[in-house]
Amino acid sequence: MYLEATKYIVMKNKLLLFFLSPLLLFGCGEAGFESDISKNIEIDPISMNITVPAPLVGQFVPETPPTSVSTGQIDITGDDFEDFLSDAEFFKINQISYSLENFPSNSSGDLYVEVSVSISGGQFLPLVATTFEDLQNNSQDIIIYSESNQSNVNSSTIADLEQGLLNGQPFEMRIDATGRDITVQTTSIDFDVIFKYDVTARIQLN
């Protein structure tokens, strides 16, 4: 009797499996699905300033006094990846670039910059040290970090930033800049630096 009942249950389960096969088919499988979502995110323009003593206006200046600016909190995850954060497996920074706006056309020079970042109010970590060359001609995006160009970048800070993005943490940028080989027509010039972060979120759906 027990054996018959067992056979019946096994048969019933097999039939059920057979007819539920479409459900299994579309049950998305064990592997789940992977997708990359990438955006080249433009940070709000950062206003910068170069000053030179009045006697040096119109003269070649080898180096200007250092200047430092900080951004507000930058929330890339919250602003651009919020919908995907819960399914994100990792974030990857593919590229960092900059462009300049409003640099006076009658002035010229380079700008040595050291960019550091503070993740969620932590200490500032060095991100990149590079020279923005020919400030008067930099309206297009210029890449300062990419997978094939990591020479100026602190890779551990990139890794920390990527982890911060995954954790949904905002960060703050600080730019310490010094003008080099500068020729300006006024004692103080203002211009904007626009950074772009090309970021990929790897989404895993199970």
Add this chain to the structure above:
Amino acid sequence: MKRITRIVLSTVFVLTLCFNAKAQLDLGLLLEAGAGDATTYLQNYMAPAFRGLGYGMNGGWYQTAKPHKTLGFDLSVSLMASQVPEADEFFSFKNSDYTNFYYANGNSVNVPTMFGPNLGADDLPQLSVRDFSDEDNDGDLSEELIRISAPTGLGLEESEVGDLLPFNAVPTPMVQLGVGLFKGTDLKVRFVPEQNVEDEATISLLGFGLMHDITQWLPGEKIIPFSLSVFGGFTQLNTEIFLNDEKTQSMALEANSFLAQAIISKKILFITPYAGLGYATSSANVKLKGTYETENGDLVDPIDFGYEDNGFRANVGLTLHLAIIRINAEYAFQEYDTVTVGFGISIR
């Protein structure tokens, strides 16, 4: 009945179970390219599912060419599996077919259809969406707004059911009642009244078929050693899957299929081999209803596309009779070759 409708529902609307996860992600991102581009992409991506469904709906109508006696009947359950040709596992994404959607590394690229392999993100091409509504107000409408992996296939061959089905196929279950009327004529009925499936979807199915024995009209009827019938059948499936709890967003499908065939069969002891030859048509219309927010503005009822298939259908099958139990298997030759297995009861 509820279980059957759930099975049918899950089968015919491939998106359903994955929609809440994968498809919502894919769909949401595809809609960023605008309704026109999303429609073009989805039509290509989903083609094997709905074409396979159409081929499948034309199966399972009969297990013999011999009609019932008057008021004899049969109740049968069938599962059709329409094989997706290898060529339909991918489609060519061409930049020229899209306005706001593009492949940045060339003019075209092969991407998986829904019935393609489940590829990892590293193996999927990246597709870009233009900032066509100038979201950042910089006047540049052609710059990239977002890049996404091309939606992957479901990878059915690699899933648990890859062991169950020996090929990549669209399954279509069907339940049907056949009743003998008069003069060697059977009426076949497929009917599922509108069902609300766990408040997530509705589905209804209606189909009618007539099979008529023409042996009786042939000279020498008594000595003709086989049964010969003509058959015509029509099936319509309507389903709507709700994509949110408020039921303000949904995907609706209407699928129709029609089959006209001549059937021949011969009962030998408890086995009946049979074959059919004729013409089959099928069509499906898919609509995405509701309002969808995108970075480029709201889209209302953004998707509406359809498929049509028609062609000759030839099939061969074998039915095993065990008292009133009937078990059958069939193979149909058509663009999506279809295997059918079924069982049921048959009286008179």
